[in-house]
Amino acid sequence: MAATDLLTPTALGLLRFTTCGSVDDGKSTLIGRLLHDSKSIYEDQIESVRRRPGGAAAQGTGGLDLALLTDGLRAEREQGITIDVAYRYFSTPRRSFIIADTPGHEQYTRNMATGASTADAAIVLLDASKGVLTQSRRHAHIARLLGIPCLIAAVNKMDLMDYRQDVFEAIAADFRAFAARLGWPRVYALPVSALAGDNVVSRSDSMPWFQGPPLLEYLETAPLAAASAAAAPFRFPVQLVLRSASSADRGEFFRGFAGEVVSGTARRGDPVRIFNAGTADKKLEARIDRIVTLDGDLEAASAGSAVTLTLDRELDIGRGDILAPAATSDAAALTTARRVRARLVWMDTTASQPGTLYWLHHSTRAVRARIAHIDHRVDVNTLEHHPATRLNVNDIAQVEIEARLPLSFDPYEQNRRMGAFILIDPATNATAAAGMIDAAADEGSAGAALTEEDRRRRWGHPALGVWLDDRLDLAAQLERALDARLWNAVRVDTSAYGAAELAAIAAVLRSAGAVAVFAGSSTAGSADARKAAASAFASSEWLTPTGDCDAILAELEGRGEQEDQ
Numbered sequence: 433m434a435a436t437d438l439l440t441p442t443a444l445g446l447l448r449f450t451t452c453g454s455v456d457d458g459k460s461t462l463i464g465r466l467l468h469d470s471k472s473i474y475e476d477q478i479e480s481v482r483r484r485p486g487g488a489a490a491q492g493t494g495g496l497d498l499a500l501l502t503d504g505l506r507a508e509r510e511q512g513i514t515i516d517v518a519y520r521y522f523s524t525p526r527r528s529f530i531i532a533d534t535p536g537h538e539q540y541t542r543n544m545a546t547g548a549s550t551a552d553a554a555i556v557l558l559d560a561s562k563g564v565l566t567q568s569r570r571h572a573h574i575a576r577l578l579g580i581p582c583l584i585a586a587v588n589k590m591d592l593m594d595y596r597q598d599v600f601e602a603i604a605a606d607f608r609a610f611a612a613r614l615g616w617p618r619v620y621a622l623p624v625s626a627l628a629g630d631n632v633v634s635r636s637d638s639m640p641w642f643q644g645p646p647l648l649e650y651l652e653t654a655p656l657a658a659a660s661a662a663a664a665p666f667r668f669p670v671q672l673v674l675r676s677a678s679s680a681d682r683g684e685f686f687r688g689f690a691g692e693v694v695s696g697t698a699r700r701g702d703p704v705r706i707f708n709a710g711t712a713d714k715k716l717e718a719r720i721d722r723i724v725t726l727d728g729d730l731e732a733a734s735a736g737s738a739v740t741l742t743l744d745r746e747l748d749i750g751r752g753d754i755l756a757p758a759a760t761s762d763a764a765a766l767t768t769a770r771r772v773r774a775r776l777v778w779m780d781t782t783a784s785q786p787g788t789l790y791w792l793h794h795s796t797r798a799v800r801a802r803i804a805h806i807d808h809r810v811d812v813n814t815l816e817h818h819p820a821t822r823l824n825v826n827d828i829a830q831v832e833i834e835a836r837l838p839l840s841f842d843p844y845e846q847n848r849r850m851g852a853f854i855l856i857d858p859a860t861n862a863t864a865a866a867g868m869i870d871a872a873a874d875e876g877s878a879g880a881a882l883t884e885e886d887r888r889r890r891w892g893h894p895a896l897g898v899w900l901d902d903r904l905d906l907a908a909q910l911e912r913a914l915d916a917r918l919w920n921a922v923r924v925d926t927s928a929y930g931a932a933e934l935a936a937i938a939a940v941l942r943s944a945g946a947v948a949v950f951a952g953s954s955t956a957g958s959a960d961a962r963k964a965a966a967s968a969f970a971s972s973e974w975l976t977p978t979g980d981c982d983a984i985l986a987e988l989e990g991r992g993e994q995e996d997q
Contacts, residue, residue, distance in 0.1 A: 445656055449582075450532040450548045452575065453557035454567035458588040462557060462626035463520060463533050466648060469633035472522030519547075526652045534571075541567075541826045545574050545777055545866050549852070553582035553654050555647070556607070560593045560623070564606045570812040572607075573828060576614045577775050577868055579848045582654045583611060585621040586647060591628050595638045613815055620650060661735040664847050666696030666704075667766075668755040669795040674740055688724055688740040689749055691796065694849040696757075698723060698741060699732045703758035706749055707766055707840035717758045718743040752797030754840050766840045766850075769872035771804060775844075776831050778823040780857060780864040785918040786821060786892020790864055791856040794839055801855070804834040804873075821892050823865070832873045844868035891920045895942040896991060897969040898984065899962050899976045900951040907951035909981045914988075919947055924965075926952030931964035938968035947988065 451459040467473045520531045532547035548554060554575040558568055575583065585607045593599045604621035611619045622631055622644050630636035631646045644650070669691055676686035700723055706716035723730040724740040733739045741755065756766050778784060784803055792801035807830040808817035823829055844851030855865040900907050907923050914921035922941055926934060934950070941948040950965050952958075966974050972991070977984045 446528045446530065447553065447651060447654060447656060448530045448532070448551050449553040449555060449651060449654075450534055450544075450551040450575075450580075451555045451557060452534050452544050452548065452571035454559070454562075454565040454571075455535075457557035457559045457562075457568075458626045459557050460533055462555070462586065462588065462624070462632065462647075463531055465626045465629055465632045466531070467520060467522055469629055470522060470524060470648060524648070524652060529651065541570065541574070541777075541779070544571055545578070545779065548575055548578050548580060549866070551575075551578070551580050552656050553584060553651065554580045555584045555586050558585060558587045558603055558607060560587050560589045560599055560603065563603050564610065566813055568607070569610055570826065570828075572611060572616075573614060573810070573812050573815075574777055576611075576616060577777065577828070579844060579868070581660070583616050583619050584647070584650065585611075585619050587621065587623045588626055590623045590630060590639065591625040595623070595625075595630075595636075597639070597641045600639075600642075620644070622647060622650070661695045661847070661849070662697070664695035664735070664842075665765075666698055666702070666755075666757050667694050667842070667847065667850050668692075668698060668704075668741065669694065669797075670749060670751055670753045670755070671796050673750060686742070687746070688722070688742045689755070690740045691738070693733050693735050693737045693739065694795075695735050695847055697732055697734045698737075698739070698755075700730075704743070704755045705758040706747055707754040707756060707768060708749070716747050716749075718745045718747055720744075752795070754795065756840075766842060767872050768838045768840045770836075770838050771832060771834045771873040772839060772841070773807075773870045773873045774831055774833050774853075774867045775870065776803075776823065776829050776855075776865050776867045778825060778827045778829070778865045780862050781825050782857070782860075782862075782864075783825075784823040784864070787918055787920075789858065791858055792833065792835055792839075792853055793856060794841065794853040795850065797839075798856075799835045799837045799839070801833055801835040803831050805832040807831060831867075833867065839869075841869050843870055845870075891945050893919055893945075893947065893988075894991065895945045895969070895973060896947045896988060897938060897942070897965060897974045898947065898949045898988070899965065899974075900949065901958060902951065902953055904951050904953060906981060906984075907949050910984055911949050913981055913985055914947055914949075917985075919988075920945060921947045921949060923949045923951070926950050926958070926961050926965070928952070929961075931960045934961050935964040935967055938965040942968045942973070 451463060453459060520533065522529055522531075532551060534544040534547040554572075556568055556572050556575070558564060572583070585604060587600050587603050590600065600623040608619050608621065623636075623639055623642055624631045624647060625636070626632060630638055631642065633646060633648045635646050636642070670689045671691040672689075674686070674688045674690055698720060700720055702720050704718060704720060706718070708716055720741055721744045722742040723733050724742065730739065754766065787802060789800050789802050791798050806820045806823065809820040809823065810816075810828045810830075811818060812828065817830075820827070820829060842850035851869045853867045853869065854863055855867065856862070857864045898910070900910075911921045911923040924934070924937055924941075929937065938948060948965075950962075952961075962976075975984070975987060975991075977987060
């Protein structure tokens with residue numbers, strides 16, 4: 433069998449799509465069926481799968497386990513699940529495709545988000561015997577957050593339900609209702625059996641009641657996200673500054689800026705404005721002098737082109753700066769702000785910590801940033817909003833992000849490439865979260881004083897006072913434990929101050945939103961000292977615990993949770 437030539441140009445371009453949904457819904461089998469029935473795999477690949485343990489166990493597929501065409505990791509084959517994202521390529525006479533087979537297990541949700549981040553279409557697999565599950569909803573929600581323009585609901589395993597129309601229609605209606613609440617304008621739902629091949633590449637004789645096109649036919653005409661990128665305003669994030677040192681000796685200088693045209697079109701002679709890190713208000717303008725490639729200069733370069741641009745004047749431009757049109761309407765202009773509102777998918781198994789600084793990677797820039805405030809966390813089943821002070825793995829939330837330097841961006845809904853970012857934990861280099869910028873947030877008046885609520889948001893806990901008498905070792909241990917939890921904790925030696933001084937210190941620490949831990953070696957006058965320190969705190973903020981460090985930590989966290997509620 434000869435595989436379809438993947439390099440053959442096709443009329444409708446390249447479509448990237450992802451399969452997602454809950455575990456065991458048949459995602460890998462569906463992709464295997466697409467590859468097999470479209471004759472896009474070689475005979476030696478098929479034989480390799482047949483030789484694997486269990487590779488010839490499936491029935492109705494010519495003795496071939498189609499899922500093994502994508503499950504390439506040893507752990508995936510041993511456990512019968514998808515763990516990492518598997519990419520597969522194939523083409524038909526009408527279009528070329530890149531498939532991202534993503535895992536369904538909840539613990540690998542971050543891998544699903546990675547695979548879907550560049551997709552033009554998302555196929556959510558729904559098991560006909562189980563209906564719409566929590567992970568199905570979570571993946572549909574993430575696909576919507578990522579701005580994927582085309583959503584397909586494939587109700588799989590219809591052969592197990594005797595190809596009943598009422599089963600399909602009930603599941604499709606349930607999923608469409610959920611998708612409509614997410615804001616999807618349209619969902620194409622179809623009944624399939626990946627194992628038997630019904631409605632995957634060819635129409636199903638077992639379901640004559642379904643008149644829509646099979647999956648592959650629908651994918652061949654689905655719209656491309658690249659088309660919207662080409663129509664968007666010109667954006668060129670600089671990746672690298674190139675200089676020609678050898679020609680400098682001859683009086684010939686070359687200084688160009690390498691990168692990718694992520695949207696719009698660059699044309700020779702066009703006026704551009706440089707959005708420079710840290711100098712967002714300064715108008716730096718020039719004209720495109722040359723568009724340089726290895727194959728020679730171009731007159732124009734459209735979205736997706738990797739080129740080097742030179743300008744008609746020397747400007748201080750470096751990696752992370754962005755070239756955009758110099759004269760444009762306000763609606764098409766880049767927005768610059770240090771504080772932004774964004775939707776966040778938390779990917780790290782370590783929960784977010786208020787006040788923690790992360791590396792924020794946006795376009796070609798990396799800046800230090802923190803989660804300034806969590807507006808709410810989303811329940812993926814009901815889409816209800818719940819208050820939160822921390823985010824755990826797989827949480828989806830609306831947040832405000834504050835960066836150390838200004839970010840120049842487009843809202844994600846308008847430009848996926850210019851509105852996306854990730855947060856990197858600087859201690860572990862793990863990807864903590866993926867984010868989508870909605871708009872600039874109100875940064876407040878520069879002269880306005882910080883409020884108690886501002887400090888509460890900054891630290892993620894209320895101001896509290898803890899009196900430990902003369903237990904100095906416990907006070908030091910508690911301060912260290914609170915610091916490890918990124919709480920703003922300060923230990924005060926009560927033996928060094930009088931009652932009036934302690935009252936003043938306590939008032940300052942409470943105003944700063946701190947957890948003040950009072951302890952001293954001398955118990956003389958401790959009653960007066962304790963009364964003075966306590967006067968700065970409300971009764972709900974004052975603790976005189978007798979337990980050990982763990983018990984005190986639990987009580988402090990309980991006080992914080994009570995305030996959140």
